[in-house]
Amino acid sequence: MSEVHAQTVAYVRDTMLPEESPPITEAGAVKWLRDNLFSSWLNALLTIASLFIIYWVLSHILGWIVYGIWDADSLTECRAIRDSLYGEGANVACWAVLGDRWEQLLFGFYPPQVYWRPVAALLVFFLAVAPVMFQRAPKQLLYLTAAAPFLCYWLLWGGSIWGPVLVAAGFGIGYAVLKFATPVIGNLGGMIATVLVPLIYWVVLVGPLAGALDNILPIGIRSIASNQFGGFMLALVIGISGIVMSLPLGILLALGRQSDLFIINKFSVIFIEVIRGVPLIVWLFTASLLLNYFLPPGTSFDLMLRVIIMVTLFASAYMAEVIRGGLAALPRGQYEGADSLGLDYWQSMRLIILPQALKISIPGIVNTFIGLFKDTTLVVFIGLLDPIGLSNSIRATTDWNGIYWELFIFIGLCFFVCCFAMSRYSQFLERKLATDRR
């Protein structure tokens, strides 16, 4: 055989060639470029055109952003500095307005000496939601979660500590009634008493009791009125309160809409349709203007509280429909399975139906949260100074009149950070809970 070979072929390699890396056009960045950007002459053309557009946009914006001036006391000074640095009429940003007013944009008119309080409240909020949001967080934090609403309220508005403590005690009373009165007066009676007793306690007793306790043992921090709130803090307070309260309310409404009990069902349907069918701005005007005529003059039913209530109700109507979508997506067998296990209504909801329905609804729920958070900027129309409102006030001072994009960019960034974080968390949650269907 080898002889034949020797005659027909001049040379036979009898060792293996070492492995070589693929040609440069078939590997690495070049291959990626060829595959993705220059795979045909049309694609190449489009790529170049796109690159040019990106370059054109960036060349106009980047310089404006990067060369922006950070240290000045007014727009006029900004322009003087710019003229000396880059020559007359160069187009650069004047970020100095943020340096001058960032505290106002974040905290509104909150007294600067106590800026630590809203910051602390935000930290408490993060710690309080940690055990709810992440399984790895220590479970002891759940006690903080229960206390957080009252603690945050106290930190933000200040005043005597007894008010929040006594209001919180109302929930304890409600629990005690549920625990001890239900065996005596039966389920329905117990349920009604659980709602009524704390309500009566809150309305009748808390005020005088708090006053009395404050006289005996005055513990408190400086009280801050709602009209001092502003800026991004206002957006966060309204947004977070709305988010935290609208989820449970939305779940109840969604269950109510599916309920067989006539009154509860119709109430839920009417509530959802009416609240959802009217624009939020109309509800805000109702809260700020119409309610004033019904309340006796002189009663100051806090405007911010009114806004929070309206935003919460509005978001909960949306939330209810999102969750109803999740409930409807569950196969009938899940409900029947729960029944066949002998679970009562609340048990089956808590253990079988809602965990699945909520999991399906996560993208919709977070979508509603993000929408609600951004909708807080609408309060500018009723004269509350949220970031957008403050940007208007800042432009109204002679120092900064004429500033435009810088403020909007800063506000936009703040909102983006919050909304993007919410979006990432929802994706994390979806991946974590993806136990089936994959």
Add this chain to the structure above:
Amino acid sequence: MNKSVFLGTLAVAGLAAGIASAQSTLEQVQSRGALNCGVTTGLTGFAAPDASGEWQGFDVAVCRAVAAAVLGDASAVEFVPTTGQTRFTALSSGEIDMLARNTTWTFSRDTDLAFEFVGVNYYDGQGFMAPRELGVSSALELDGATVCIQTGTTTELNLADFFASNNMSYEPVPIETNAEAQQQYLAGACDVYTTDASGLAATRATFEDPSAHVILPEIISKEPLGPLVRHGDNEWGDIVRWTLNGLIAAEEYGITSANVGELAAGTENPEVNRILGTEGDLGAMIGLDADWMQRAIAAVGNYGEIFEGNIGESTPIGLARGLNAQWTDGGLLYAPPFR
């Protein structure tokens, strides 16, 4: 049951309203220890919070003067920012005690909305601003121009009236806020920008090159801006009216924040003495003490000082006194006698 609870609540609310309104506005302000004063959410020179959150401005000074007169403390003011939509409801519902929000005194606002304009603290009028290179020197040459105009204001109606009565046509570019208008105008989206002359001056002052823009000489509307109160409490209206008049009169008689303490010791001029409470008992007639006007002037200065400090020629806004000069200087400011 729900209905009866609702009606019951309404009845209680009504009853409480009856009781509460038995208290006069002055008593309410004094027992509260603070004056609730409605201002704009921000208008250059007239009202805006500074970096430390203190409200400053021409309208703000009126609030402070009233607070100084009534409560003895110019900082005892709760400023309530109001928008164009919320201002009148805030006043009529009692959320604020007075409104000092560059509001034009018109027939229907004074009568139909049941308010009491207590005077005029700034005589404004609608004007036009155009780039110098457009080469117009009069608003009558604006036929066919595109005009940036804030929607939903009286300026919009005035503009339509002016062009119609002069048989000219225009194309409106509707905009929402003054800041947006500046951007649109500078970007060339419109040939001319129209708003109140004070606003035009403030806007032009912020431009890179103010001299490249001219404010046309025509003023096409009357905009008397002044503080207002609710109908139904004339004593309170009197206090606000005469505080404003006092500021104007103080300028006329040369009382300033610097010399008010000295003049309060007594002067040759009986009118000055009556304003400052060293002669007569004018303060008691409006339910205040004798020093009410002293405190107001000491706190914010007289009308001229307020004007110069906030919008006058020494500020970037640089408004001339014009119609807002004293009647002795050919303006319209004419405080009735303190007697």
